[in-house]
Amino acid sequence: MKREIVRYVQNYGENIVEEWMDEMRERGDSRSFNTISNNVFYNTSKEFLDVVVSSIVDSDETYHEKVKDFAESIIKLGWPLTYLTTGIRIYQSIIFEKMVTENELTKEQMKKLVLDLDSWLSPLQDQMINIYSDTWEKTITMQKVALQELSAPLIPVFEKISIMPLVGTIDTERARLIMENLLSGVVKHRSEVVLIDITGVPVVDTMVAHHIIQAAEAVRLVGSKCMLVGIRPEIAQTIVNLGIDLNHITTKSTLRKGIAQALAYTNREIVVMEGAD
Structure with missing residues (x-):
């Protein structure tokens, strides 16, 4: 079933992106998304899903670098950690519903699909959270140092x-x-x-x-x-x-x-x- 998931994601990536963005607009943090242009939101969303797919098609080193770069970009945008957690949850739901609808799966196959999606996306979510947290702490530390330097200039x-x-x-x-x-x-x-x-x-x-x-x-x-x-x-x-x-x-x-x-x-x-x- 994992091969079918990978094949499906690669074949229908653009359709998933569009549906995912609509869902994120409705269920995500509107305060964060409403302050940016549609173009920025689209590019950021596309990058996020590219990172998700990278976890199964790229090397660990390449994937880790992509996650780090993406975490830095959403921190600069001021987006919360829930963007990642909500995004992965919605992504998992969309893939499951589409694959079930298009492939007349049995109960056993649906159960396996759920387990396969979870075994793929749960560790991915944990990795993203850890990298986001580390990047956030480093950003805050750098900002604190900069503010300290500015707080007492001679x-x-x-x-x-x-x-x-x-x-x-x-x-x-x-x-x-x-x-x-x-x-x-x-x-x-x-x-x-x-x-x-x-x-x-x-x-x-x-x-x-x-x-x-x-x-x-x-x-x-x-x-x-x-x-x-x-x-x-x-x-x-x-x-x-x-x-x-x-x-x-x-x-x-x-x-x-x-x-x-x-x-x-x-x-x-x-x-x-x-x-x-």
Whole structure:
């Protein structure tokens, strides 16, 4: 019966694709499918069924590579894991119904067909789920690393002057990253003055202040000066109420004032040219 299944799939692949796509549209995750064009949906569906057929006609190495590439493509599309599980279940149902309808099978033959389809597609589904999960974890890890790198950048704005704009909450892990980026950036850019801009930090509590003080002290130890800018009135009040001592750190209410002070530290200043608006 397995040979008959393979032969049937190879002979009627296009018809199966069309019916399968209709079923997936009706029973699949419409939120995922409605956001893409019909052409993308068709090509992705065709690729999925090519991967399924690959499991019985190609070598293990070729099949595994196709599954990996396909998993990456549907993750990029934002499609859930249920796309794979639902897709295989619908595919199995379509093949069974068509073969039973077209081949007047006995009960014993139908039973064998069910077992053969299951022995083919169940391991295939498990493999796809595992590869999808591994690919998803790797994608999430890479995205997390990229976000971490972007969450605490040190930007050189003038010669010897760099700025680290902070946005969002600061936890222990991010504080560690801030410290690493700050120290490596100071050395890399040969910064004499570093401005830590906390305009986008919603809350400054004792822990956040402690991390900022540690960062400022670390910058001082490598021979540079650290300034804290973007201190809003409510943040200033919180710092006072918590009894946090920032006397040994230069602070400014805005980034503009901080840059002016940083230029002064490096014996420069902003001059308005005659005739300029």
